[in-house]
Amino acid sequence: MTTTTTPAVRVTGLRRAYGEREVLAGLDLEIAPGEFVALLGRSGSGKSTMLRALAGLDPDYAGSVLVAPRRAVVFQEPRLQPWKRVVDNVAIGLPGRDARSRARQALAEVGLAGHERAWPATLSGGEAQRAALARALVREPDLLLLDEPFGALDALTRIRMHALLRQLCARHRPAVLLVTHDVDEAIMLADRITVLGEDGRLGSDVPVRLAGPRQRDTTEFGALRAHLLTELGVTESE
């Protein structure tokens, strides 16, 4: 990692407490432009808290969180405005007269061409999440924040969404922070994986160096998974 370029994210000494409970107890994290980082953690470990701080949705943190100004979020639920057609959901808050046509392009890119005028309620879970992805990408973010975006999808849809996300990231090259509890998902997608421990600090920081297309049945994959699971305090036989 070169240190001469400005990073997309620089977090130093991030702390966040809810009442007595300190969820984040001094985190440091740097993400380079175009780098895909996965933040792994058990549920309730404060992963989403961290992402919300980066997204600007939680001003009550202590420490320093510097982010690229152009950022976009994909939440666990699609969070489309039910009363706006899909294309208007993607274009929401976009400035400029060409907002709609850009939204249309983004929808085509995630494979939702032809669904522009659909109401969100008519979309399947996977389609809605694609629309949410289009809504994020149309902003051409320098930083893409993903909060367990595939957690609510079925296993088959999730596999297709992984492929789509990889493809989109390769094309647009945003810096990505993916928050997930799914170890396999993290290994499949990320350049680097970091683990948020129960103590509210970041544990090991593991670069993912898997040659070629990533496959779950290789020994390297297995070794990495075992390592990360141990880090999370789980063993595979559990």
Add this chain to the structure above:
Amino acid sequence: MSTIDALTAAGSPAPAFREGRRELVEARTVGGRPGWRVPLPRPVRRLAGPVLLVVIWQLLGSLGVVSDAVLAPPSAVLAAGWDLASTGELSANLVASLVRAADGLAIGVTVGLALAVLAGLFRLGEDLLDSTMQILRALPVLGLVPLVIIWFGVGEVPKVALVVFATLFPVYINTYAAIRGVDNRLVESGRAFGLGRLGLVRHVILPGAVPGFLVGLRYALTTSWLVLVIAEQLNATTGVGYLMNEAQTWNRTDIIVLGLLIYGVLGLASDALVRLLERRLLVWRRGFGGA
């Protein structure tokens, strides 16, 4: 081989049937037969009840079981309607009532909506308005009649004022609750995608409050007729209520029933109006792919 033997015998296939009938049955016939059906279209069947009621009512009158002085039969009501319509009396009074309801509703709904938006969007608005509104809405509208007469006399104003008062609160209460009930996650997502305060109000909060507003509007329409019935029986010289009040003096039950029918039809019509609005404004709910 008995069932038990079949179950316990190792390696032998499990029996399809433990007991009773030994053949497969069509799935939709299992668990009760479909009921006996009259081969009539549904609307016709639904109309049968009211029609039967009217027939019985007519028979009771025609056979002299119930006298006109107690309850005029449908034929008499129709005749009274025809008479009043041909002299123009009916339409004049109907228009008078409609104008009162429309005026009252226009003011009541506008004020209720405006107050709900103020209280819903601003903390200060909530503090200043909401407790007051919650207290005032507990007042029975019809209890205000003497006061309204003292304030506004006996012209149009007191009648319209009563409708305003009665329609304002359902609109306020439901719209305010709907604004406060908008899913915070949607607000957050709007914020995350660059909507400012005004944008959030326009694209997230107000559209989200429309269903609640429509519920309030429906209540308001129903209540407006209810209040008008009373208001028009007090010192009025026009209106459907006045017509009924006059009829009472002359023991004309046919005209009284006619008035009731008109109020009923007006109630149904206003309900249909709101439903039309709902169909227009809430397409997104019904999940149409595009009209």
